[in-house]
Amino acid sequence: MGENLKRIAFAASVAGSDPSAGAGLQIDLKTMTACGVWGMTVVAALTAQNANHVRAIAEVDPVFVQNQIKTLEEDFPIACYKTGMLGNAPTVRAVAGALPDGVPLVVDPVLIATREYRLTDDSGAAALVEELVPRASVVTPNIPEAESLSGIAITDAASMEDAAGWFLDRGAGAVVLKGGHAAFRKGVDVFLDRDGMRLLSGNVYPFPDVHGSGCCFASAIASYIALGYPVAAAVERGKEFVDGALRYAVEYAPGRFTMNPGWREHITYTKISSRR
Numbered sequence: 001m002g003e004n005l006k007r008i009a010f011a012a013s014v015a016g017s018d019p020s021a022g023a024g025l026q027i028d029l030k031t032m033t034a035c036g037v038w039g040m041t042v043v044a045a046l047t048a049q050n051a052n053h054v055r056a057i058a059e060v061d062p063v064f065v066q067n068q069i070k071t072l073e074e075d076f077p078i079a080c081y082k083t084g085m086l087g088n089a090p091t092v093r094a095v096a097g098a099l100p101d102g103v104p105l106v107v108d109p110v111l112i113a114t115r116e117y118r119l120t121d122d123s124g125a126a127a128l129v130e131e132l133v134p135r136a137s138v139v140t141p142n143i144p145e146a147e148s149l150s151g152i153a154i155t156d157a158a159s160m161e162d163a164a165g166w167f168l169d170r171g172a173g174a175v176v177l178k179g180g181h182a183a184f185r186k187g188v189d190v191f192l193d194r195d196g197m198r199l200l201s202g203n204v205y206p207f208p209d210v211h212g213s214g215c216c217f218a219s220a221i222a223s224y225i226a227l228g229y230p231v232a233a234a235v236e237r238g239k240e241f242v243d244g245a246l247r248y249a250v251e252y253a254p255g256r257f258t259m260n261p262g263w264r265e266h267i268t269y270t271k272i273s274s275r276r
């Protein structure tokens with residue numbers, strides 16, 4: 001391999017497509033670019049959606065999902081994988097079977113979209129716990145996902161920490177249990193690894209709900225791991241990144257906000273005629 005190619009940080013997202021580019025593979029790719037990584041995208045599921053509705057979901061043949069990963073692996077020394085919407089158990093198993101051993105993995109256990117659409121079915125959720133959580137460097141559930149996967153009702157700080165521990169007990173190297181949905185300590189994430197627990201506090205911004213925040217956070221973490229940061233440091237940097245992307249969230253349809261991965265470059269997506 002050329003010396004220059006060895007220097008490039010490659011990260012791959014294995015997730016679902018969101019044509020509105022506010023979540024899924026598309027926000028993952030934008031995030032990876034913004035974090036200074038060559039992002040790659042393995043299409044594991046398809047959605048037809050806009051800013052308000054997920055109108056339809058289509059599966060991708062699990063063999064073809066594997067094929068995409070294996071083909072990338074022939075050429076690229078991918079330094080970190082990230083998984084998002086996988087949809088169903090056969091796809092989860094196909095991904096688990098194709099991921100190379102020993103490469104860091106960020107598992108975002110996407111189950112339900114912000115707007116309440118089911119993105120991964122029950123057997124897919126069970127397969128995630130069986131096949132991907134045990135080999136994850138870090139898992140990034142939000143509160144509803146952590147409750148659904150662990151069966152632990154998260155009602156206060158103590159039960160949130162118990163639920164985080166549940167993921168470590170299932171073999172994950174670390175967990176970021178995100179506090180964006182919390183009725184208590186809102187916006188505070190619990191980070192837990194074998195060295196102990198840390199709270200990651202974030203700002204709470206006045207947007208109703210911001211599409212793609214989980215995808216963006218997990219992809220930023222994967223990017224910093226691909227660049228060479230240890231997991232705990234990658235999570236901290238990822239949190240800073242996601243905080244800015246939320247702060248400068250884009251209203252891309254009336255009352256509908258999505259993340260702005262271009263915030264550090266002050267990208268506003270406005271026509272020159274509208275700039276001040």
Ligand code: PXL
Pocket residue numbers: 015016017018023024025047049054084085110112113114119211212213214215
């Ligand atoms: O935000 C979770 C998510 C992940 N992946 C895809 C999505 C969504 C939410 O809508 O559409 C493809």
